[in-house]
Amino acid sequence: GEWGATVRGPHRRTSPRYIVIHHTADRNPPNDPSKRTVSGAKRLARTIQRAHMNNFRFSDSGHNFLNSTAGVLLEGRHGTLNAILQGRNVQSAHAGSSRINASPGIENEGCFGTGRSTGCPGEQNARTLQMPQAQWESLVELCAGICKACDIDPDNIRGHRDFFPTECPGELLYN
DSSP states (O other): TTTOOOOOOOEEEOOOOOEEEEEEOOOOTTTTTTSHHHHHHHHHHHHHHHHHHHHHHHHOHHHHHEEOOTTTTEOSSTTTHHHHTTTTTEEOOSSSSSTTTGSSSOOOOOOOOOOOSSSOTTTTTTTTTTTOOOHHHHHHHHHHHHHHHHHHOGGGGGEEGGGGSTTTTTTHHHH
């Protein structure tokens, strides 16, 4: 892949019904892993893919897309973009259920919890919990494009917590 992905597949194509929003629970700017750079976003994508494949034994990244703090969008699960452009998705492993994993999952770099038990890094405060504007705009554009291509009602853009007992994608992003 463009970011040095380990390419496996092909993955089964599915008919998506939702878009599922996630956060990486990483530090937010100014201490974000990608440092708001393209090379940093690619490095983060490789790190996530390695963790998903080695720790969870997934065949690829669990999510379909990664949205970095700079708004750099990268395909996670190989073949997703091509499938979306054809109104489909590729089966992924981001939400704990094959029914929900038939829909694309978008991983957003950062942590958007409110300071309760979120599993987020300790430096979080009100200033660092905000999603950078470029990242927000990228997320909105990606969701709009997926909704249009796959005929998904925008009301079906959901948080990971809607399908699995987790705080993801954090209270602020969920709202």
